[in-house]
Amino acid sequence: MGSLRVRFGLLVGSAAALVVLAALSLYGAMHAAERTLDATLDAQVRLELIAELSGRLTEFGLASVEAVSDNPGRPERLTNARNEVDRALNAVDEGLSRAVAGAGGVLDRTQYTARARPLARLRAARAMLDRQVAQIQREPDPGRRADAIRGALNAFGAVTGQPLTFLVEAERRAVEASAAEVRTLAARMRGVAVAAAGLIVLLLILLHQSLTRPILRRIEAIRAGAAAIGRGELDTRLTVASRDELGLLVASFNRMAARLKRRESRVAADRAALEEIVARATADLRGANARLEEIDRSRRRFFADVSHELRTPLTVILGECDLAARSPDTPDQFRPVIATIRKRALRLHRRVGDMLRVARSESGQIALERRPVSLAATLTEAVESCAPEAKRRRIALALEPSAADVEVPADAEWLRQIVEGLIDNALRHAAGATRVSVGFAASGKGASVTVTDDGPGFPEEADALFERFRRGDGPGPAPAGFGIGLALARWVVERHDGAIRLESGDPERRDFGARVTLELPGEETREDAA
Template sequence: MGSLRVRFGLLVGSAAALVVLAAGALVWSLYAAERTLDATLAAQVRLELIAELSGRLTEFGLAAVEAVGENPSRPERLTNARNDVDRALNAVDEGLSRAIAGSGAMLDRVQYATRSRPLSRLRAARAMLDRQVAQIQREPDPAKRTDAIRGALNAFGAVTGQPLTFLVEAERRAVEASAAEVRALTLRLRAIALAMAGLAVIVLVLVHRTLTRPLLKRIEDIRAGASAIGRGELDTRLPVPTRDELGLLVASFNRMAARLKRREARVAADRAVLEETVARATADLRAANARLEEIDRSRRRFFADVSHELRTPLTVILGECDLAARSPETPDSFRPVIATIRKRALRLHRRVGDMLRIARSESGQIELERRPVGLAGVLAEAVENCASEAQRRRIALAFHPSETDVEIQADPEWLRQVVEGLIDNALRHAAGATRVWVTLAARPGGAEVTVADDGTGFPPDADGLFERFRRGGNSSPAQGFGIGLALARWVVERHDGVIRLGSGGPGERGARVSLELPA
């Protein structure tokens, strides 16, 4: 019994034996109860047949009295009564025969012979009364016939009374015997049930003490060991008292704990190496971040310095170009060259201004001068400043104001420069565009300014265009530094507004930039 399979096999076998034994006892008890019930019912049926026989005999006696009268009303009544008596006798005889054939020990042949003799006496009494009636019917004197039939009936009653009483008493005793057997069977079944229950309790107690409790104890030890392993106590080991399946499981558990212990040691060593590597990498990253921050500060300082240094000579160049253009001494052949120089210098001046604004916005040096301003005038001025560039590019530029002007708290110069930058982006970057339009719409609590075109629209990653120095895929360095949208978002957010990029409506093409500004 060193194997759990054998133990569980014995347990299952014992349970099966108990079940088979209980089933056998149940079948036997049902069979015995059925036989006893059948015997009781048969005795009841025979009692009913004997009662019917008694009635038939009484009717036969009355028919005999009527047959010997002076004027019998129904001559056939005696024949019918005789036949009924014979059928009743045969029915009682058949009931006794079936009882001895099906009951076995409950009604043996001696009892059948004992009960058959009263039936023979009843048949003989019926035949004797029949013969006496035939003799009386031949007597011509009515008084003698009456006396003769009275004596015959008295003799008939005396002969049939004792056999009928005997048969009724015999069947009554049979019913009482069946009832007593039922009570005895009930007592036996009760005793058997108590014995089976006691046996089942004993078997369960033995199984619990010899199998269940030791198994539960060992399983609880394994659970406690697993909990200790889970808490990190990898030195936990369990005893192996047996070599059954559970013992093999405990041995596997111990081997697992040993492997986990070795693996933890290796992991600890690897963690130490990793922490050292991470520390070195962190130090390198910090140094790199410091260098990047220094480079970024140098870049912002460079942009600010370069922008500041370039604005003065560009302003001088623009002033000299204006003086030369207005001077009558300037030859006409030089005027187109001066105009070209002025246009290029003006564009470079705008780029330098963008760089300077970006540098100042990154360093937080910009201070907005917010005051009440009408948006329609600011937008009209921005469209007018960009009209010449739109005309040069042969792109229609239009402004669609709202029905009523919208007044907001804003810095008009910065708003104008933002709108000019958005228009300039549309003119330069909208491939295939034929028109650009600026729309002002009043909204509850503010206004919405939209700069739209009918070009190819924004690329899929349009939100990345808000990053500094980010240009569209088709842009070239000659088309700008990629700082317009970044500056626009910075200015709009400082005005507590929101800037969004979108596309045209359903079935339309082009790009759309919306500025939502609070009143």
């Protein structure tokens, strides 16, 4: 009993023995009940056959009376009645034979003989009545025939009554005996079941006290030790009480707890070293962040200072170009050169202004003046400002008409500048475009402004174009810009509590190429021609 395998084998063997014993007992009881039930059913069947035989004998008697009467009916009725009596006698005889030969010998030879004699007397009575009827039919006197048939029937009834009564009583006693045997068997089975249940309960209690309960106590101790280990009590150790499988498990548990204790000590040392490394790295990162912040501030300050310093000489250049262009003393051959210088200086002045606005937006120095602004007027001004560049590039630029002019609370100058920037992007970056259109429409409580071209559309990474200094490649030798137009546009639109999105048209339908949509909140819409 030193191994759990032996104990569990004993437990399983005991359970199997109990199951086999119960199965054998149940099988024996069911077999006995089946035999008793078969005997009862056979007796019931024989009773029914005897009852049928009695009816057939009665019909045979009536057919005999009819056969010797003055007006006999169908002559074959007597023959049919005789055959039915013989068939009924044979059926009862076969039932008795089966009761003796089959069903495990329900009737013994003595019982069969006791039942076979009345059957023989019934056969003899049937034959005797048959002979008497044949003799009576030859009697010419009707009165004598009537007296003779009454005497024959009385004799037939006296001869057949006692055997039929005996057979019925014998089968009734057989049914009662079977019922009594069933009751006795049921009582015996109840007693055996009670005794077996008591024995099984007693055996289970003994097995629980001697086998299951000690194992459960040891398992509970292991569970409590595991819970203590889980709470961090790594000094927990269990007592090895035996050398069975549970004893080996407890020994392994103790070794595991010891290894965990040693590992915890190493982990604590490693944690302390790691915390020191993290502290040094954190200090280094803080210093690097401080340096990066200082570099970023210097970059923004440099960006703003350079942009501001560039605007003054560009303003002087533009002024000098305007004076030279208006002066009558300027030779005609220099005027195209002056116009080119002015155009390039104006473009550079615009880029410098964008850079300055970006620098101010990063530092939060831009203050928007939001007032009711007419989109029709603002967009018309933006389109007219960009018309020369569109004409130079041979691209049709148009403001799409709208039936409603929408007023939105916005900074008119900033709104015009970002629309001009979007138009300029469309003119410079829409490779193969032939048309750029600007439209607006009321949208809910606000308005939407769209700048659409018929070029190839935006690339797949279109959202990355909103990053500052992210540039797209323009067609031909045209400059690609500084990559701040869309970033600045999103910054301004979001400060207006709006949204900006980029869309590309369906290449197959060719409804449009690229479209930039500005969603702006509004206050009112008034009907007016755009």
